[in-house]
């Protein structure tokens with residue numbers, strides 16, 4: 125902020141500030157109310173397509189919330205854009221229990237009634253009578269009741285004034301279903317079903333609003349919403365826009381059993397008739413679940429779209445907004461219209477929503493990586509999905525509008541509005557369609573955004589006032605003191621589990637993912653590789669090539685996966701220029717100052733420590749195709765490096781992403797067979813015992829679990845006596861009566877194994893020697909290894925969790941034993957045989973554990989275990 129000339133220039137453009145009278149800038153002036161007053165000269169809005177200039181005048185309002193004195197906030201959209209983003213409401217949104225000032229209600233009532241009287245051409249006599257009646261009612265009760273006709277017209281005006289809607293040409297056709305007398309949740313749901321029936325109208329679609337008790341709320345943001353579930357691997361199933369709503373639905377009692385969940389599960393409709401009533405949820409009957417399954421006139425797209433099962437609802441029903449008419453806020457006014465195809469296109473394709481483009485590209489074998497952006501494949505697929513929406517709705521005989529027709533209709537509406545009312549509020553950012561914007565007439569039209577009443581308003585989520593979490597906890601029936609104890613136990617268990625986790629995490633194999641990239645393609649592949657490695661349990665480190673210390677390396681073996689593009693005339697891309705210099709002049713690089721002998725030995729194999737694989741990203745359109753990648757691969761070998769897998773080139777002109785994916789698969793497969801991630805290196809084994817001196821109520825500091833002396837668990841000592849040889853007696857041994865052998869040796873073979881062998885990539889390689897006491901065996905007899913967690917680990921966990929019933933038989937229906945298909949029936953059995961306490965924790969497990977951390981540092985430490 126400041127009074128620079130540029131600020132002044134912008135300021136003079138803003139129609140909401142009276143420049144002549146504008147006092148000098150100061151902090152206090154930031155508070156100036158922005159007023160569109162008649163003394164402002166009419167403003168000219170230009171259409172850059174037709175060259176037309178419309179002279180507009182404004183409505184009078186003293187509240188314009190989305191504009192500040194020095195900042196144009198026209199692209200600021202305070203709405204939920206991502207499930208993880210907190211919803212911010214504008215000043216324009218209302219609070220559930222906001223009490224309205226009597227004077228405000230009276231003033232707004234007068235404004236509205238005067239509009240109604242003018243537009244409906246009621247007689248002066250009727251108008252005067254109605255004004256008197258309303259005044260009296262407000263003085264007596266603080267509020268007043270609209271007549272149905274008034275309310276319907278108020279809702280029509282709210283649509284007419286909603287600056288983000290492109291489809292307002294039809295505002296006069298908006299029908300109101302007046303159900304303000306509803307008194308129960310059941311009645312609400314019945315009215316909703318009737319509304320759908322009325323508005324669907326056999327596919328012709330009637331724009332309409334269902335008006336219920338102003339204190340009621342529909343908790344569902346729309347009648348039709350697809351659920352979204354968080355899965356155990358951290359991914360989302362369903363429409364991410366409804367993650368929170370799905371959680372709320374589950375909290376109020378709706379659920380879908382895990383095996384039956386799909387990405388297209390219809391959420392129930394949740395309604396609450398009064399703020400102090402419990403909400404109820406209802407599933408829509410099948411005959412009201414109008415959905416359109418997408419198809420495409422072109423066979424190629426048709427097959428792909430159908431195989432993805434793309435679909436959407438026939439009609440939008442927005443139930444989260446409020447409508448203000450004449451000073452009264454109607455909070456329960458679900459309204460319906462018809463779709464413009466781009467709305468559905470966005471729901472299916474937005475990256476933060478269903479994000480179907482990559483899946484469609486995959487099925488159609490189209491490259492949509494950054495390298496192929498010049499082929500516009502993303503745009504092509506986006507258009508085809510939009511075409512398929514229009515085609516499918518037309519086939520199903522359900523009304524829909526395409527964005528060009530809607531834009532033309534909007535221009536007609538805007539023209540009529542300027543003629544009739546001087547102007548109409550328009551939010552350009554929302555009006556302009558998200559597809560082929562420049563081809564749309566609205567793109568070229570200047571617009572002004574402001575507030576006119578009656579209006580559609582945002583409101584707070586209904587569950588915020590209801591506090592379902594509190595209710596949910598009460599339902600669990602856990603008294604407060606017990607809840608505190610539960611928390612304490614969870615913390616203790618988390619501490620022990622983190623102990624296990626830490627040991628496993630520390631032992632993950634580190635893999636360097638090194639990249640050089642000028643415009644981001646190689647970098648995005650490197651990120652993909654990084655995520656893959658992290659997920660399967662390695663410790664990947666993502667860095668630019670030039671930041672890696674090839675020269676000052678300590679000669680410890682290191683694995684380096686190099687993904688690099690080529691730039692200029694076969695040169696290195698950004699982030700690889702220093703390395704290129706070194707590799708082109710190895711003599712200069714590797715030790716001019718050293719004495720001759722040392723130089724020779726260093727020169728022979730200075731990269732002896734380095735296991736590497738190179739994936740070169742480039743374009744065969746250039747003469748030095750993948751030149752930099754080749755340079756690295758050749759020179760590394762000459763300098764003594766060990767090539768992990770063959771050098772690969774990925775051509776931007778020929779399915780680059782496929783070549784890359786192949787290289788990635790081979791690299792990971794080879795890595796996993798040579799360096800199985802689950803291996804535990806003997807040198808970091810520790811033998812001290814775990815500290816479990818924690819008493820109930822004691823503060824548990826999760827940081828303790830990061831102390832090295834804490835991780836004192838037994839992991840594969842060289843000799844483990846799993847069980848004493850109980851089979852002293854000789855005789856015939858069978859499956860039911862096995863001979864239980866003593867393990868006399870158990871050694872990780874990592875260092876010695878043959879790297880070229882095709883080892884099962886999920887397991888470590890061990891030498892296990894059994895004492896069979898000269899037991900004789902015949903062909904067909906076999907050895908069976910039944911892995912167990914160590915007794916110390918199990919006991920420590922039982923102690924930390926305060927599980928005293930470890931040997932008691934669990935109820936058959938108890939989730940823990942049914943989890944094991946009732947194979948194991950005590951907690952001790954489950955901890956001994958079923959759950960692997962030494963497994964490398966996946967990032968989502970660490971995320972879950974981190975929730976229990978008490979301060980930010982602890983939380984970060986836990987999360988960092990998953991994300992180096």
Ligand SMILES: Cc1cc2nc3c(=O)[nH]c(=O)nc-3n(C[C@H](O)[C@H](O)[C@H](O)COP(=O)(O)O)c2cc1C
Nearest residue numbers: 641642643644645646689692694742743746749750
């Ligand atoms: C100015 C320019 C020069 C390029 N020179 C080469 C080249 O010599 N050899 C090659 O294989 N590719 C060359 N390319 C293609 C890029 O390597 C290719 O587009 C790659 O996908 C870019 O990856 P990046 O986004 O990671 O930098 C060049 C591209 C540009 C724009």
